[in-house]
Amino acid sequence: QVHLQESGPGLVKPSETLSLTCTVSDGSITNYYWSWIRQPPGKGLEWIGYIYHSGSTNYNPSLKSRVTISVDTSKNQISLKLSSVTAADTAVYYCARETPTVTRFFDYWGQGTLVTVSS
Amino acid sequence: SYDLTQPPSVSVSPGQTATISCSGDKLGDKYASWYQQKPGQSPVLVIYQDNKRPSGIPERFSGSNSGNTATLTISGTQAMDEADYYCQAWDSSAIFGGGTKLTVL
DSSP states (O other): OOEEEEESOSEEOTTSOEEEEEEEESSOOTTSEEEEEEEOTTSOOEEEEEEETTSOEEEOTTTGGGEEEEEETTTTEEEEEEOSOOGGGOEEEEEEEEOOSSSOOEEEEOOOEEEEEOO | OOOOBOOSEEEEOTTSOEEEEEEOTTGGGSOOEEEEEOTTSOOEEEEBTTTBOOTTOOTTEEEEEETTEEEEEETTOOGGGOEEEEEEEESSSEEEOOOEEEEEO
């Protein structure tokens, strides 16, 4: 079954850009939506945005001005960049797969990676 | 913006039925999904398309969605079901409820 693995720095300084990569194994990246979802410590889930294998994107309006999601189909990787980070961006960041059906749900999730924003 | 509201906590005795609600404007016109999250773990899909169970999810998990409320029902609740549960639907964005902590006493 498909496996998702997030990777990237665990510590980012305020005002800098958070960069994470999600590597998809044992499955194709094609024909699926790939989302980034985050969870601040002790809090709920927040959807950041998704990308389709073709490169089309949709972002959470609350984060849209700071978010860029990209895909590298040759490497089976999805990337997240979040600029001008503050302590409020400290969270576990998950990548998740979504099957592009009318019903729309996240069927596979990565293990998540904790990113702390601190100087 | 579209919001989904869940009770912060629900308690249930082992073997009894737990119900967790998720309310949103005309939620019944959308498809609801439910995710289970245990401490230190990633969320796991337990219900999609309002009432369908993914492969490997026990039959005691069921769902419904009508009007303004989606409901997750766990029949014969077991200690292993103790977790946080999140409802989710799509508006122009993916929306998650605030989560419900299920305690099995």
